[in-house]
Amino acid sequence: MPGKKLTLSKAGLVLVLTLMALTMFVPIVNLFARSLSHPDKVHLLHGYEIWPRGFSLINYQVVLSNPIVGRALLNSLFITITGTLLSILFTTLAAYVLTRKNLVGKTPLMLFLIVIMIFEPGIVQEYMVIKDLHLLDSLWAMVLYRMINVYYLIIMMRFLEDIPESLTEAAKIDGAGHITMFLRIVMPLARIPLLTIGMFYAIAKWNEFFKSSIFLSSPENTVLQVLLRQFVVERDTSALVGAAELLKNSQIAQLDFSSLKAATIVIAMVPILLLYPIILKHYTNGVMEGGVKE
Structure with a gap:
């Protein structure tokens, strides 16, 4: 052919x-x-x-033997999973509201959101807001931080506008309210954009270092990216010192810094890498749905 x-x-x-x-x-x-x-x-x-x-596996043994590393890994997972789910929920809710034709003040709201997207607040203002909310040194500060990204919100809005109005009209005739239409119609049809912006949110939450180093101060609430920077960039080996029995191991003195650094990077990289094949599988299946069937 x-x-x-x-x-x-x-x-x-x-x-x-x-x-x-x-x-x-x-x-x-x-x-x-x-x-x-x-x-x-x-x-x-x-x-x-x-x-x-x-x-x-001595490199991984040294890194993971430190309880601070395990705690930081759990903190990063909590922030990423919880933050991503909340971001997806509220972004989709906001997009659903902003795509209703009878919404009063839609144009001023969109202008306000676009201004926020262009002119982002400074770190001092963000710090003061987090402080006034009593969220300093709390994992919820990073979970709630930038919960809705305006750019992703616009992407979701563009998709929801393509959903046939006849579906929502039929649901209204059957007595469905907005919550029912959102859960029964919008969410199932929005699987592809939900996966897309969900991946974007998850990557941003997982890789966030700068604001985590400012809002989270105690070792109990530190995240993996902060430890990674301390060790890889600042070469602070004390941040990854493991258990006492490992320190007595003769192999520790022979460890190469580059290999230990590589193990640390791999630990921080693998969880987010595992996300891609999962998202790609569902994304591909979703794209093929609705295709021509013989």
Whole structure:
């Protein structure tokens, strides 16, 4: 078939995209290889080799043996999961309200939201608001922080506007209220945008470092990204010192800083990487729904 022929331009495009994918894939695999290499052989790992030299879990053992790291990991998961679910809920609710034709003052509301999106408040103002709400050094400060992103709200609005009005009109005739229409019609039909903005929210919540370092001060409420910066950027090895029995292990003195740093990055990276195949699976299935059936 003519459409199946591999032209020179398509081959060039495939080559370029493959090279671009390798520039992202190889460094990640190299981090795994370096973190899993044996302490005695890690110095043999040069450049971007993707196969570990020897095998050892001592790097992960050192990092995860610190109770602060485990606590920070749980805090990050709580902020990401809870914050993402609340953000999805309230973003969809706001989009549903703003797409109602009989909404009074819709234009001023949209102008207000766009101004907020363009002119973001400064860190001092945000800090004072968090302080007045008595949320300083509370995980809820990061859960509630920027719960609704105006850009994602606009994306959701554009999708909800494409839902046929006949569906909501039929629901109204059957006596359904706004809550019923939102839960029974809007939410099931909005699976694809919900997954999309949910992924965006989850990545933003998980990777948030700057505001976490300001709003969260105690070690009990720290997050993984703050510890990651202390160790990787500031080279503060005391932040990742593990249990006393591990410190007596002779292998600890032989650990390479780069391999220990790689293990720390992998621990912070794996949870969010696992999100992509899950989202992609449902996203692809959702796109295929409604296609032409024979």
